[in-house]
Amino acid sequence: MSVHLRPEEIEAESFRIIEEELGPHNWNAQQWPLVRRAIHTSADFDYARSMVITDRAVAGAIEALKAGLGVVTDTTMIISGMNKERLNRFGAQLSCFVADPQVAKEAKEQGVTRSILAMRKAARDAANGIFVIGNAPTALFELIRLIREEGVRPKLIVGLPVGFVGAAESKDALRELAQEYPELQFVTNIGRKGGSNVAAAVMNAILIQAVGTEPAN
Amino acid sequence: MSVHLRPEEIEAESFRIIEEELGPHNWNAQQWPLVRRAIHTSADFDYARSMVITDRAVAGAIEALKAGLGVVTDTTMIISGMNKERLNRFGAQLSCFVADPQVAKEAKEQGVTRSILAMRKAARDAANGIFVIGNAPTALFELIRLIREEGVRPKLIVGLPVGFVGAAESKDALRELAQEYPELQFVTNIGRKGGSNVAAAVMNAILIQAVGTEPAN
Incomplete structure (x- = not known):
């Protein structure tokens, strides 16, 4: 029975089932591990049909990690879910300001989401290379504004907010932004x-590729 | 535009859209907040069609929280995602042993998942009332074994492991267990x-109901 597989066999068997059931697809060798893990x-x-991954997304992330740039998230769940051992090989600083007391105070005063102010705070630090958004459409909209109006230039955006109010629209806006910033x-x-x-999962698939190019030192 | 809604309005609007698009359903007043939040x-x-919630699931959870029993999870992501302010009102101890070094060591020696040993360790503590599984089928299978063979009696099981190897089967086994333990x-x-x-989300929907019955002290 399947539950008697060893842990490392469970993941391999899962991937085999995914590939068998999905059948042929057009994702390339850098992209497919991200889609498969999603x-x-x-x-x-x-996700096999709905994901959009730019040509140099994985390469950009690996460059950012190798350059020692940080990873910003919009939820602590993303931080919990990322493989710390792999992140630590690059010494990547992890930040999530959504629970920051100053952010909470200002959000309340201004009547905006904490996610907006958390993104704004993260973007002030030029050492942040990868922005990972898994929850709040307002965080992604704010990041788009920061790129357009304030010259913020992430090496990679993982833009996967979820929900019924603004999530799809924020992702449409991200793809439209790419017309201006190829x-x-x-x-x-x-x-x-x-979702977070x-x-x-996308970040973990990137980290596996990143570690593959950069043996632990 | 939707993103200019205040934070508290975004959730209300999301719930309105969910109810409008789903239409009539048969969930009762205790169950529906859990399904809606999922x-x-x-x-x-x-989830509107696939969830199974026993009649006294929410009541059992509220009793456990009021009795000061703890909450065990199979991932740290679940802990990150739960509302701490509401949990703290009940003083609920939160535990997740999946990253425990002793659990990791024994899992490696025995060639089993860390989730199995983490569940076993958690179940040894009779102060644990609510078991929340959002990732590992092996954790849910082990909890079922602990109930059947070792007399463990959770006040509530949130059994929502995800995946392609054993997840559906572990949830089938949970529903079958209910035939033996009504x-x-x-x-x-x-x-x-x-998923975590x-x-x-299910735990947060329960906590909102629990806080409603038990004003902050």
Whole structure:
């Protein structure tokens, strides 16, 4: 019975089932591990069709990690879900300001989401290279504004907010932004789905590729 | 535009959209907030059809919280996703042993998942009332064994492991267990889907009801 597989066999068997059931697809060798892990963490094959990954998304992320740049997230769940051992090999600083007391205070005063102010705070630090958004559409809208109006230039955006109010629209806006900034690298999807679990899975798939190019030192 | 809504209005508007698009359903007043929040966190209406919630699941959880019993999870992501302010009102001890060094060591020696040993360790503590599983089928299978063979009696099981190897089967086994133990209270779903985000959402929906019955002291 399947539960008697060893832990490392469970993941391999999961990937085999995903590939068997999905059949042929057009994702390339850098992209497919991200899509496969998004499906793996959600058991939702929609991601095979709905994800959008720019050509140099994985390469941009690996450059950012090797340059020692930090990773910003919009939820602590993403931080919990990312593989710390792999992140630590690059010494990547992890930040999430959504629970920061100053952010909470200002958000209340201004009547905006904490996610907006958390993104603004993170973007002030030029050492932040990768922005991972798995929950709040307002965080992604704010990051888009910071890129357009304040010259913020992430090396990679993982833009996978979820929900019924603004999530799909924020991801549409991200893809539209790419028309203006063709060098922009991102991993996103079309539609309402997403989440911290999927965002963390995408980052873990990137980290596995990053570690492959950079042996532990 | 929707993103200019105040934070508290975004959730209300999300719930309104979910109810409008789903239409009539048969969930009762205790169950529906759990299902609605599972849909809210995943943007996946499948949960409206696939969830299984026992009659006294919410009541059992509230009793456990009021009795000061603890909450065990199979992932740190669930802990990150739960509302701490509401949990703290009940003084609930939160535990997740999956990253425990002793658990990791023994899992490696025995060639089993860390989730199995983490569940076993958690179940040794009779102060644990609520078991929340959002990732590992092996954790849910082990909890079922502990109930059947070792007399463990959770006040509530949130059984929402996700994936392609054993997840659906572990949830089938949980529902079968209920035939033997009609007093068993659980929140689960049918099929492969689930996840730490959905498990945390279910717990948050329970905590809101629990706080409603127990004003902050």
